[in-house]
Amino acid sequence: MTVKLLAFAGSTRAGSLNQALLDLAVGEARARGAQVTSIRLKDFALPLYDGDLEQSDFPPAARELKALFQANQGFLIASPEYNGSVSGVLKNAIDWASRPTDGESMVALSAFRGKVAGLMAASMGPFGGLRGITTMRQILQTIQTLVATEQVLVPMAHTAFADGALKDPLPAQLLGGLVARVIDLAERLAP
Numbered sequence: 288m289t290v291k292l293l294a295f296a297g298s299t300r301a302g303s304l305n306q307a308l309l310d311l312a313v314g315e316a317r318a319r320g321a322q323v324t325s326i327r328l329k330d331f332a333l334p335l336y337d338g339d340l341e342q343s344d345f346p347p348a349a350r351e352l353k354a355l356f357q358a359n360q361g362f363l364i365a366s367p368e369y370n371g372s373v374s375g376v377l378k379n380a381i382d383w384a385s386r387p388t389d390g391e392s393m394v395a396l397s398a399f400r401g402k403v404a405g406l407m408a409a410s411m412g413p414f415g416g417l418r419g420i421t422t423m424r425q426i427l428q429t430i431q432t433l434v435a436t437e438q439v440l441v442p443m444a445h446t447a448f449a450d451g452a453l454k455d456p457l458p459a460q461l462l463g464g465l466v467a468r469v470i471d472l473a474e475r476l477a478p
């Protein structure tokens with residue numbers, strides 16, 4: 288069975304270190320036989336979550352993003368830590384995708400329930416985005432996603448890459464372990 292994964296970063300800027308880290312994970316997952324759809328959240332015109340907007344006209348971009356989440360068995364996510372927590376872009380995308388559509392119950396969580404996530408963070412600080420990734424783990428677990436125990440942190444990320452690769456073999460090795468675990472968990476959870 289080919290595992291289907293969706294990959295996205297919590298930073299939208301050109302030259303994002305997290306996008307660079309995510310790209311490595313995507314390559315690793317494809318090399319291990321997974322079918323990976325890699326998206327940029329910037330390409331989705333997501334408004335800030337607003338309950339009135341949700342009631343009046345569920346934004347098409349939010350519906351499209353949710354459908355992608357639903358269509359995949361797991362997620363590869365790399366996100367910066369902003370002020371000790373997750374990036375707003377990432378949280379907003381998750382909040383929209385967690386909302387019920389088409390008569391679903393409030394707790395259906397059809398974009399997340401039974402899915403797997405592998406988390407990564409690259410930060411310019413010395414702690415590698417640990418606080419952001421820990422909060423991300425808690426958010427995803429709250430919405431019924433199984434988060435792999437492995438995770439990858441890249442501190443001082445502005446000096447960590449050379450020609451798109453990680454200079455330090457340790458995070459590179461951890462990345463392989465994380466991706467392998469996500470694929471394995473997704474296979475085991477497949478209905």
Ligand SMILES: Cc1cc2nc3c(=O)[nH]c(=O)nc-3n(C[C@H](O)[C@H](O)[C@H](O)COP(=O)(O)O)c2cc1C
Nearest residue numbers: 298303304305306367368369370371410411412416
């Ligand atoms: C609003 C904001 C808050 C930030 N807060 C933190 C932080 O709490 N911890 C940290 O290590 N880096 C922090 N940074 C620095 C990021 O690690 C750095 O900008 C990083 O390159 C962002 O990831 P990106 O390269 O994928 O865009 C912050 C950056 C911004 C813009």
